[in-house]
Amino acid sequence: MANSNVLGTPAAGAAQAAPAASRQGSPRKNRRLRRLSKRDVVILSIMVGIPTLIQVLLIWGPTLLSIGLSFARWNGLDLSDIKAAGVANYQYIFQDYPAFWPAVGHNVLWLVFLGIIGTPLGLLLAVLLDQRIKGSRIYQGIFFTPVMLSMALIGVIWQLFYNKDNGLLNFLLGTAGTPQAVDWFGDSSVNIWAALAAATWRHAGYVMILYLAGLKGVDPTLREAAALDGASTSQTFFRVIFPAMKPINIIIVVITIIESLRAFDVVYVINKGRNGLELLSALVIQNLVGEGQVIGVGSALAVILLIISLVPIVWYLIRTFRKDERA
Template sequence: METSGKGAGPVGDTSSAGPRTASPDVMAMRRQDQRRKWGEIAFFTGPGLILFALFVLFPVASAARYSLYKWNGIKKFSEAEFIGFENYARALWGGNDPATREAFKTAYTEPFWEALSHNLLIIVASMAVQLPLALLIALVLNRKFPGRSFVRVVIFAPYVISEVIAGVMWFIIFDPNGIATKFMESIGLNAPSGGWFESQTWGIWTVFFIVTWKYLGLAIILFLAGLSGVPQELQEAASIDGASWWQVQRRINIPLIGPTIRIWVFLSLIGSIQLFDMVWVLNRGGTQGQYATIATFMMQFGYFRKDVGFGSAVAVIMFLISLIVAVAYMLTILRRDNDNSELAR
């Protein structure tokens, strides 16, 4: 046919075969949209990033710098003696100098590892006691009964109380002549000799009891929030099929709030590593460090013993432990929840 060789019409039109270039106006609009998008990002995230750099990155960098020096925090930092990683060595194994290693082990290393063991004990006890207790209370409070809202408020109230107020209150209760001691005597039991907090056996467990009272409400509220998102139809269907109350909880509710439980575990891990306020109010971790944590140990040496370099080294170690635990937990545990949320989309 003659029309096939003329190049006329859609078949022979080659003008549309090549790439189309946007007009200058379209390109200008695209650049303007890009600038506006980055401007919005800078506007909303800029203040947060500035605060993060000012109150997180800068203190961490400063602590890492101070940890390399022998400095009491009083004289000028320019006069401080550079000792490299000696502060870290003193905390971990007693230092690099054989002449002072044994003395430093007693003064620095043993108290450091003892404080770290208290953090680990609180972590293990939290997973073994707080987690099942909070989950059980949340499952019970998830049922409808008169006064449920009031009970929830009462349980959550300790969490919103200041650590200082709560610590002073419990310090008075567990005083050698306090209510707890008199109660033990009234039921025929002997209270710890020398006081609850001064006991090598009961000191750390008394602190754990107070920490559990203080922070258990947060776990319960988080679990209740997760339970509120469980479809009621699933529970009703299981009940119609003959499932008991406990079977409904074990087969439906608990698995479906798994992400909430794992988030609480993450918060509990980091909080236990950095535990300071409550322990510090309760006699600064004990007169002999019976329940001292890494944070209170750092405060004792860095502030009261005027060894800012060593205290900064302990702070950096605590930061690294928290960072490693957080990254490992997110990559191994929370990553599965993130992957599932992406697949749900």
């Protein structure tokens, strides 16, 4: 009778359960990996192989080919005419190519302009539209429309706006059709600013959408806590809300840098990146396509642009991975 009472206690039940559990083993140890069938292997191979093949053919293949051609001289026609050039192409670009350093300056100007005008303008639009004003959805659609258009089409639209004789801007200034009319795209002293305005029109809408998403994701209790502490609207935004959107801020900084480096469509539509609109991307095309093509120089320019573009991308990825490890 005593034995039955002892066995009936929780301790005894646990003692009996322990050997049973030990005999069965832990679920993780006993779990068997299901062997893939031939059908699974085929499906996985297709899902992994096709994207990998596309990446190799369209991205990594041309990239490696450009790196190789940047150390060679070639007319672009006869494969047997490829000759090793060492670093001569890079020396020519940095020392003797007259359009290179102006193009670098224009890319830096593009970055600064987007950074201090385009990005803050997008942030301002996002803050205004986050106030739940009437017709907010309509305004979002209006400001986001340029993002859905290609930069080439945007260049065409702004050509109509900046046209010297019949453009809307000169018409508003009252100089259309007169000798005082400004040739906004033809004058090398002002065309870079005209192109930057066109690029900002699109960039601001893109930044607006990203910041709107960031503002929607901010914890409402942060605003309430700031209001209880007596913070004004501006203090709440700059000291609480804006720092809370740090991941969005990092993404937008990287996007702004990349947009300034890969700017091409607008200036190429205007005047093929010449006469005051030289950019690194335009120089690449000028040397790789057309009658005056210099494949080695164009490839070296592409490699330089690739290296410059990778810097913000690598920096962003390193910060992201470090943050994940700390978490």
